[in-house]
Amino acid sequence: MSPDLRTAYLGLELGNPLVPSASPLGQRIETLRALQDAGAAAVVLPSLFEEQIEHDEIQFTGALEAGAESYAEALTYLPEFADYTTGSDAYLRHLEATVRDLEIPVIGSLNGISLGGWVEHARRIEDAGAAALELNVYFIAADPDETGAAVEQRYVDLVEAVRAHCTIPLAVKIGPFFSSVGDIARRLVDAGADGLVLFNRFMQPDLDLDAMTVDTTLHLSEPDELLLPLRWIAILRGRVDCSIAATTDVLRDLDQWLDEHGYDSVQQMRGAMSQEHVPNPVAFARANYAHLVTSFVSPYDWRMAEPEGELHA
Numbered sequence: 001m002s003p004d005l006r007t008a009y010l011g012l013e014l015g016n017p018l019v020p021s022a023s024p025l026g027q028r029i030e031t032l033r034a035l036q037d038a039g040a041a042a043v044v045l046p047s048l049f050e051e052q053i054e055h056d057e058i059q060f061t062g063a064l065e066a067g068a069e070s071y072a073e074a075l076t077y078l079p080e081f082a083d084y085t086t087g088s089d090a091y092l093r094h095l096e097a098t099v100r101d102l103e104i105p106v107i108g109s110l111n112g113i114s115l116g117g118w119v120e121h122a123r124r125i126e127d128a129g130a131a132a133l134e135l136n137v138y139f140i141a142a143d144p145d146e147t148g149a150a151v152e153q154r155y156v157d158l159v160e161a162v163r164a165h166c167t168i169p170l171a172v173k174i175g176p177f178f179s180s181v182g183d184i185a186r187r188l189v190d191a192g193a194d195g196l197v198l199f200n201r202f203m204q205p206d207l208d209l210d211a212m213t214v215d216t217t218l219h220l221s222e223p224d225e226l227l228l229p230l231r232w233i234a235i236l237r238g239r240v241d242c243s244i245a246a247t248t249d250v251l252r253d254l255d256q257w258l259d260e261h262g263y264d265s266v267q268q269m270r271g272a273m274s275q276e277h278v279p280n281p282v283a284f285a286r287a288n289y290a291h292l293v294t295s296f297v298s299p300y301d302w303r304m305a306e307p308e309g310e311l312h313a
Contacts, residue, residue, distance in 0.1 A: 004265035007041075009243045010132045010169035010195045012105050014041035021197070021247050022047050022109040022136060027094075029101050042105040045098065047136050048091045048121065050112025088121060095128045105131035107171070113139040113154070115161050122162045132169040135162060138200060141177075152184050156191045163192025171195035171245070175202055181232055185240045195243035196236070198229040221247075238276040 005016035019042045025031050026045045035043060099106050108130035110118055118135075125133055135158065141151045159172055172193045178184045185196055206215040229246040236244055 003263055004267070006265070007267065009042070009245065010107075010171055011243075012042065012131055012169065014105070015039075016041045019044060019107075019245070022111075022134065026098075029094075029098055032098055032102060036102055036104050040104060042107060042131070043098075043102070044107040044109055044134055045091075045095060045130075047109040047111035047134075048088060048125075050110070050114065050118065052087055052091070088124075092124055092128045095125065095130060099129035107132045107134055109134045109136055111136040111138055113137065115158060118158065119161050119165050122166050126166050126168045130168060132171060132194075133162070133166060134171040134173055134197065135159065136173040136200065137175075138202070139175075140202065148179060152178065152187070155184065156187050159188050159191040159193050169194040171197055171243070173197035173200050173247070175200040176228055176232070177202075182236060182239065185236055189240050189242045193242060195245060196240070197245045197247055198232050199247065201225070201247070235281065 007014050007017045009017070009019065016039065018040055020026070020035050020040050022044045024046060025035065026043060032043055095106065095108055106129070108125035108128070110122060110125070110133065112118060122133055122135075137155055137158065139151070139154065141148075155172070155174065159170070163170055170193055172188050172195070174184070174188070174196065176199045188196065201221060204219070206217070207213075208215045226246065233244050233246055
């Protein structure tokens with residue numbers, strides 16, 4: 001008998017835990033249909049960006065141009081307003097068409113940092129038939145005059161505002177750069193989040209020293225990036241009352257893995273490696289850290305690599 005892959009996410013009953021996240025793959029219904037046929041249990045559409053729903057184009061253009069002459073790279077660092085090719089109306093039409101075409105739940109996505117038009121468009125996404133909504137909060141706290149508490153409150157206020165005007169399940173995609181991920185996770189859930197997506201991949205621009213420009217090449221995720229969300233899922237499991245999803249992960253041969261390891265279902269496996277089973281999580285983390293550092297043997301250390309008693313010049 002094959003293991004039972006069914007699970008729940010944001011209150012949605014899914015056939016398995018595989019949900020393709022927001023990406024350019026979701027721009028075409030044909031591609032979304034192919035993902036569904038390949039086994040995706042739900043899909044998250046590409047994000048509707050805050051900049052796309054800005055009502056005052058002049059205000060937005062002014063923000064882009066502010067300080068543009070200060071640095072050479074600033075002239076090309078941000079795209080012009082016209083480069084955002086998908087407006088909010090087109091996004092909603094795509095969402096409605098996708099909901100009609102697919103048999104699996106379709107989750108909408110909003111990307112931004114301020115209240116602005118988020119509340120209104122969150123409601124419009126709900127009205128367009130989205131099964132849930134993901135808030136992708138992409139915010140770099142680059143202002144040294146803004147405190148960490150103010151940054152966290154920005155997230156909480158955003159979730160509270162959207163929750164007050166929407167009834168569909170709400171997930172919040174955050175980054176790992178908080179002094180206490182556990183505390184902000186609890187505050188977001190208290191503010192109305194039904195799920196957390198760990199973690200947002202912030203762009204890491206490089207500098208082209210020959211052209212004196214900012215290189216914003218998009219680097220796709222690597223397998224090692226999964227370690228950070230896995231760690232925090234293990235820590236938060238059982239400590240926050242919400243769904244928790246990992247990003248940067250690709251699910252392969254889940255059915256075979258569950259069967260080989262003696263699991264009858266996904267539900268049976270959930271939380272198997274969480275810190276719920278550790279009496280003292282802080283001591284556990286410190287002990288593992290100390291063991292890793294003290295037991296590491298560098299392949300470049302000849303004193304550790306050579307047999308005892310042999311000396312080489």
